[in-house]
Amino acid sequence: MALTSEQVLVHAVDPAALGQWWAEALGWVVVYTSADEFEIRPEPDRMPGLDFVRISEEKQAKSRLHLDFRPDDQDTEVARLVAHGARRVDVGQGDQASWVVLADPEGNEFCVLAPSAD
The missing domain is CATH 3.10.180.10 (2,3-Dihydroxybiphenyl 1,2-Dioxygenase, domain 1)
Structure with missing residues (x-):
């Protein structure tokens, strides 16, 4: 199967x-x-x-599932998404994380990862 x-x-x-x-x-x-x-x-x-x-109900807690995206240029992509209406959020990732956590207009978290080392 x-x-x-x-x-x-x-x-x-x-x-x-x-x-x-x-x-x-x-x-x-x-x-x-x-x-x-x-x-x-x-x-x-x-x-x-x-x-x-x-x-019918709005999001009330941290998402149990979220999407991760790996761009070629993390800073540029984060800036583009924030300009598009995403917002930075803190879900406990700390200051040293290599990823940036954002939320869409309804508060669903997603991550923009650092570029691949390849």
């Missing part, structure tokens, strides 16, 4: 707004929208994607 990752679900108070924010932040395309769901992918037929699904 083989499993293939198709998408990561993200609960959102406003799936369309949050999904559009992520689509623009990642340069991904919208593949599906409805009143309660907004799905994006790197390309129309490329998975995994992110599927934003309506939930």
Whole structure:
């Protein structure tokens, strides 16, 4: 038996707004929208994607799952994402961490890692 990752679900108070924010932040395309769901992918037929699904309550605690991104230039990417509406957050990473923790407009944490040593 083989499993293939198709998408990561993200609960959102406003799936369309949050999904559009992520689509623009990642340069991904919208593949599906409805009143309660907004799905994006790197390309129309490329998975995994992110599927934003309506939930009535706002985020209340640190996310139990988050995304990590490894850019070529961490400082430039952090600055771009902050200018796009992300905000820096402290989840206990300390001052010496090699990654930067940000949150999207609904407070979902994600990390921008240092460039690969390769």
